[in-house]
Every structure is written in structure tokens, then in C-alpha cells.
Amino acid sequence: MHNRFVIEAVMLAIYGHLLSPAKPVEYVIPSSTIHELDDILRSGDPVMPEPEDDKYVxxxxxxxIAFFEQPFYAKKISGSLLAPWRTSPPLPINEKVSITVIYAVDSAQYGEAFDPVETELILTCSKQRAPLLTDQIDLIGRMLEAEVPVMIVDIEDFEYVLEAGTEPYPENDTLY
Incomplete structure (x- = not known):
């Protein structure tokens, strides 16, 4: 079982335990969510409700951001930005975690029900045949209501799903 999850870059910062999983994991991250990291820091708005937690995050x-800006990784990431849906090679964070950056493109396939980043996450899940890892209850609800054909994993259930070793998309199964 290859443990791959689609996730927003900021979730890795908010949930530090995702960087030290019990089993090897590859996170697939749309490049637009990496660009959002700078915006989050520059905005000055709190990310977390508690000041101490906000400072830590x-x-x-x-x-x-510093990881993604390292020359070796920046070069690998920039290569993935040459064509829509192109991916970088896996970028190792540590012995159990790697990140693959994908140049996701919002096709407005899901209309106004989802913002562009949410649409990129959904389409990345479909194209990469990997579940979405998120903590956004509202997004999960809207995806279920719209019957979006991707597996969703709440971050609270991450360790359980990782240990269970379930294969979200069998090789010969189609999503549609």
C-alpha cells in the first residue's frame, strides 16, 4: 500500500504530527496552496484562535516556505509548473514523509459550490487517485452533498486510515 494523500500546504504547518506519521506517506500538494503560504504570513490575520498556537503555526x-525555497527543491518544483497537471518528483522531508507538488488547474468543473483552491484539491484527488486529507468540515459537507467522487479523510482520522491501510481506489475501479 502506497500512502498518498492530497492536502493543502498550510495543513502540514497546522498539523505538525502529519510530518511524523507511523508509516511512510506521500503528500500531493497543489502548487497554488504553496503560494498561499506567503499570503497567510503577510496578511497578519491570525491562523489559529489562541495567540500561542498562532505564533507556533x-x-x-x-x-x-524555507523548505520550498531551498534551491534544489525550488528547481524541482519549478519544473512541475511548466504544464498543467505536471508533478514534481517526490521531495523528501524526512525518512517517512515526501511531498509531490502538482500544477493543478481550476477548471470550474464544480461550479460555484467550491472556490478555485477547493476545486484544484478535488481535481487533484481525481487525477492522482488519492484521498483528500482535510480538517474543513464545511468542505467535507459540501463535497458529500455534491456527491464528489473522491475519498475524504478527516485529519482527526488520519492515523486510523494510515494504520488500516485501506486502498481508496482499486487499480481497475473508475471514479465516475
Whole structure:
């Protein structure tokens, strides 16, 4: 079982435990969510409700930005930005975690029910045949209501899903 999940870059900063999973994991991250990291820091708006937590998460976001800006990784990522749906090679964070950056493109396939980043996440899940890992209850609800054909994993259930080793998309199964 290859443990792959589609996730927004900021979730890795907010949920630090995702960087030290029990089993090897590959996170697929749309490039637009990496660009959002700078916007989050520059906005000055709190990311977390508690000031101490907010400070910690913003420091983690800064470290994640620094990771992506390292010359070796920046070159690998820029290569993925040459064509829509192209991916970078897996970028190792540590011995159990790697990140693959994908140049996702919002096709407005899901109309006004989802914003462009949400649409990119959904389409990335479909194209990569990987579940979405998120904490956004509202997004999960809207995806279920719209019957979006992707597997959704709440971050609270991440360790369970990782340990269960379920295969979300069998090789010969179609999503549509």
C-alpha cells in the first residue's frame, strides 16, 4: 500500500504530527496552496484562535516556505509548473514523509459550490487517485452533498486510515 494523500500546504504547518506519521506517506500538494503560504504570513490575520498556537503555526509556515525555497527543491518544483497537471518528483522531508507538488488547474468543473483552491484539491484527488486529507468540515459537507467522487479523510482520522491501510481506489475501479 502506497500512502498518498492530497492536502493543502498550510495543513502540514497546522498539523505538525502529519510530518511524523507511523508509516511512510506521500503528500500531493497543489502548487497554488504553496503560494498561499506567503499570503497567510503577510496578511497578519491570525491562523489559529489562541495567540500561542498562532505564533507556533506561523513559525511552522515560515519553515515550510524555507523548505520550498531551498534551491534544489525550488528547481524541482519549478519544473512541475511548466504544464498543467505536471508533478514534481517526490521531495523528501524526512525518512517517512515526501511531498509531490502538482500544477493543478481550476477548471470550474464544480461550479460555484467550491472556490478555485477547493476545486484544484478535488481535481487533484481525481487525477492522482488519492484521498483528500482535510480538517474543513464545511468542505467535507459540501463535497458529500455534491456527491464528489473522491475519498475524504478527516485529519482527526488520519492515523486510523494510515494504520488500516485501506486502498481508496482499486487499480481497475473508475471514479465516475
Amino acid at each position: 506561523k513559525e511552522a509556515i515560515g519553515k515550510l
